[in-house]
Amino acid sequence: MDKALSGVTILDFSHLLQGPFATQLLADMGAEVIKIERAGSGDMFRGMTFFAKWVGGSESPNFLAWNRNKRSIALNLKSRRVHGLIMEMAKKADIVVQNFRPGVLAKLGYGYEDFRAVNPRIIYCSGSGYGEDGPYVERPGQDMLIQGLAGLLANTGRGDMPPVPAGSGMADQIGAMNMVYGILSALYYREKTGKGQKIEVNLLAGMLAHLAQEYVGVLNLGEDFVRPNSGIGHPGMQAPFGVYETKDGGYVTIAMSPFRTLYETLDAPHLAPYDDLATLFSQRDAVWQKVNEETKKFDRDDLLERMLDADIWCAPVNDIRRAAEDPQVTHMGMIASYEHPKAGTVKVIAPAVRMSETPPAIERPAPLVGEHGREILKEFGVSDDEIAALEAAGDMTVEEAR
Amino acid sequence: MDKALSGVTILDFSHLLQGPFATQLLADMGAEVIKIERAGSGDMFRGMTFFAKWVGGSESPNFLAWNRNKRSIALNLKSRRVHGLIMEMAKKADIVVQNFRPGVLAKLGYGYEDFRAVNPRIIYCSGSGYGEDGPYVERPGQDMLIQGLAGLLANTGRGDMPPVPAGSGMADQIGAMNMVYGILSALYYREKTGKGQKIEVNLLAGMLAHLAQEYVGVLNLGEDFVRPNSGIGHPGMQAPFGVYETKDGGYVTIAMSPFRTLYETLDAPHLAPYDDLATLFSQRDAVWQKVNEETKKFDRDDLLERMLDADIWCAPVNDIRRAAEDPQVTHMGMIASYEHPKAGTVKVIAPAVRMSETPPAIERPAPLVGEHGREILKEFGVSDDEIAALEAAGDMTVEEAR
Structure with missing residues (x-):
């Protein structure tokens, strides 16, 4: 079946999380994403992992998560020969994506103006931590730093504990979505007018x-906002909105529901005196404690069944392993997999959006470093001799499956 | 200047957060968003607020945040006359957005098949909590419930405290971005092929x-993942990645930086023995305590200056009021405002994405309930008499500025 972005070619200089998630979203929709990595070691995220363990003994879960459906070419961007090749490729490309620190790529001759000179239809999207000018332009931009700067961090956690x-990397991931939003808006505009443009996305503004x-x-x-001294779920919210304990050591969430329905469902009529909005806000921590005493009388699944029967807005709190086995997650087919030449069968998250005419799909695993360099260059008309010369000079590297 | 989505018309049945944020993002890019609200009270989010206070005494900050750049028409969707009018409007529209519970809108005659019958080019995007089929299809889908189900909640907070x-409404807001992603992909495809389609987005899959x-x-x-018993910032990360206290009662974040650089910058050479990855992971809580003893010797701004000079990845932890005055936030012009007929000058967040040819902009405040009903219907060729009849029957309501 067709894909929505079939025929769209992306030169993807991005690394780490923000850019790669963005281009994976576009690749899932059918865009041809050519991931341009550093010759040799490739995307820095290949060296990132959790628990000091590696998938299949060598591969980064972080990299595997954000780079499916792409092909990789690993090049020395400082080589003039490579620069010439990339500019040739750019004539046939639609979009360039990059998230180096501001100015770094332009210094190497890969700025918007460089691409525009060879292809005025190009859409060039830059991602950064703080934008491309201003007092923080030289500062490192990283997800948790942005959560802290923007106020999400101070809004999360309990008042009697540090925030x-x-x-999860919300700032980075939202940055990725903003890249997609800008790029696809620009792509529509280009279809109408023939004009390319430059897009700037930054983590701080997105957050x-x-x-x-x-x-x-x-x-x-x-x-x-003042963080609650209890399990109330947002510093702007009143009780009972929050997270509650159960008898078997689990947790449930309870969101907006009539308070009366809740205390009746919990067989706790003594909570009736709290049932007005002003009290539920001003005494939210005390109300949370009292409701929590009641929820702890039930096992998690019994409590959920009882509350769902009363149409109370509630759900279980799952850890990731349990969530992966959740009946709705399973029903939606959200846990998918691909075969990777070194990591074997890799479990991943399926595309989140369903489309009737152009369903997104997983068609390739995350690439090895420069795995597709030779075939990509051939498609752009580069001769076998030139390819061999590039490799001999160390300007292109190719990692092959073991 | 042009907007990227100028000329795109959206019939927006959505309410609460997910749909309205999505259509605001499209409206910022120039789409003509016609917000179709319930006659009388309008979008339920108009009744939502923080601190039991209202902007200008009557307006919801939540609604004001997600509904700029739209016009509103308030209609009785159960009226056959209204149904006929909306189907006439749909012939000239490009996109329909809705996020009622699955099946609700289709029962009223506003499902994908209904719109497709009058306009096969229509792109119809539905948002829901859990998708449109499966075991949870009847359950309430709400942001915090989804954070809990999907595993974000269990991954957040300390191990010695409940998660x-x-x-902030991350699941809802990510759901909005997924709507934008699906809609703009479909719009590009429609430009190429003439084909519309149905898109389904749900909060759980997006999260x-x-x-x-x-x-x-x-x-x-x-x-x-096991949540740390300290200020370590992610359950998969080693020390020093986390949140630290300062002498003046503030907090700073410290992300990936060489540990040696950090302990030298803090004049704390006694931390050298912890400097290997395995130890920094296995003893992360102990290392956090020791680093925190050092950071508490400095005032926040002094500590940040010292660390930034050493190129340590760090940032202040701001509450929202302080973040709004942050020099980079100010430099980027991220705190904007619009004039609202009832709320007065409303401070809002500016569009996050910069575009060289088609900059997004704030051009209208959030609308009153049905404020633009008459002008919208006139634009679609409805006569004054018909409009008066609709209003007389209570099938359309118009709130006017005081």
């Missing part, structure tokens, strides 16, 4: 945009 | 996709 970051309702609240209501 | 949700590296780690490395 905590969200346990702020996702905190829009918290900012609009604080900046217009004249009150600051 | 906590991220302090899983953002946890891809955590899932790939757990499912392929055979180890589970």
Whole structure:
């Protein structure tokens, strides 16, 4: 079946998380993503892992997560010969993506103006931590730093403990989605007008945009968020919204539901006196404690069944292993896999969006470093002799499956 | 200047957060978003707020945050006359967006097949909590519930305390980005082929996709994340990655940096024995304690200056009010405002993505309920008499500025 972005070619200089997740999303939709890695070691994320362990003994789970459906070519970007080749490729490309620190790639001759000179239709998307100018332009931009700067971190956790970051790279991942948003908007515009353009995405601005309702609240209501001293689930929310313990040591979430329905369902009529909005906000920690005493009388699954029967908005708190076996996750086919030449069968997350005409799909594993260099250059008309010369000079490296 | 999505018309049945954020992102890029609200009270999110306060005494910060650049028409969707009008409008529209519970809108005659029958080019995007089939299809889908189900919540917070949700509606907001991703991919495909399609986005699948590296780690490395009993910033990370206290009661984040550089910068050579990856992981809580003893010897800004001079990846932890005054946030112009007829000057977050040819912009405040109903219907050729009849029957309501 067709893919939505079939025929779109992306030269992808990006590394780490933000850029690679963005180009994977585009690749899932059928774009031809040519991942241009550093000759030799490739994307720095190949050296990143959890638990000091490696998939198949050698491969990074982080890299495997964000680089399927791409082909890789590993080049020495400082070589003039390589520069000439990439500019030839750019004539036939639609999009360039990069997330080096501001100015780094332009210094090597791969800035927007360089590509525009050979292909005015090019869409060039840069990702950075803090944008391409301003007081922080030289600072390192990293996910947790951005969560802290933007206010997500201060909004997370308990008031009687230090604040905590969200346990996943939200700023990076939102940055990736913003790249996709900018690129696809620009692609539509180019279809209409023939004009390419430059897009700048940064992690800090993206994180702020996702905190829009918290900012609009604080900046217009004249009150600051104070983290609750209990399991209340957001510093702006009243009880019972939050996370509760169960008898068997589990946790459940309870969101917006009429408080009366909740205390009746828990057989706890003594909670009735708290049932007005002002009290549920001002005494939220005390109410949380009292509700928690009740939820701890039930095992997790019994409690959930009882509450769902009463149409209370609730759900289990799963760790990742348990979530992977959740009936709805399984039903949706969200745990997929691909075969990787070194890592073997790799379990990954399937595309999240369903489309009736152009379903996204997993068609390739994450590539080895420069695995497809030779075939890519041949497709762009480079001769076998030139390819051999590039490799001999160390300007292109090719990792082959064991 | 042009906008990237100028000329694209969206019939937006969505409410609450996921759909409205998606259509605001499209509206910022120039799409003409017609927000179709319930006659009378409008979008349920108009009744949502923080701190039990209202902007200008009456307006919801949550609604104000996600609905700029749209016009509103408030209609009784159960009226056959209204149904006929909307189907006429659909002939000239490009995209329909909705996030009612699965099946609700189709029962009223506004499903994909209904729109497709009058306009085969239509792109119809549905958002839901758990998708449109499967064991959870009848369950309430809400942001915190999804964070809990998908594993983000269990991955956030300390091991010696219950887990906590991220302090912002990440699942909803990521759901919005996935709508944008699907819609713009489909729009490009339609430009190429003339074909519309149906897109399904759900919060659970979107959240899983953002946890891809955590899932790939757990499912392929055979180890589970265990939340740290300290300020370490991610359950998969080693020290020093985390949040640290300062002498003046502030916090800083410290991300990936050579440990040696850190202990030298802190004048703490006694930390040298911990400097290998295995130890920094296995003894991360102890190392965090020791580093934290050092960071508490400095005031926040002094510590940051010292660490930034040594190129240590670090940043301050800001609350939202402080973040709004951050020099880089200010430099980027991220705190913007619009004039609202009832709320007055409303501070909001500016568009996060910069584009050289088609910069997104804020051109309208969030609308009142049905504020633009009459002008919208006139643009679609409805007569004054018909409009008056609709209003007289209560099938359309118009809120006017005080």
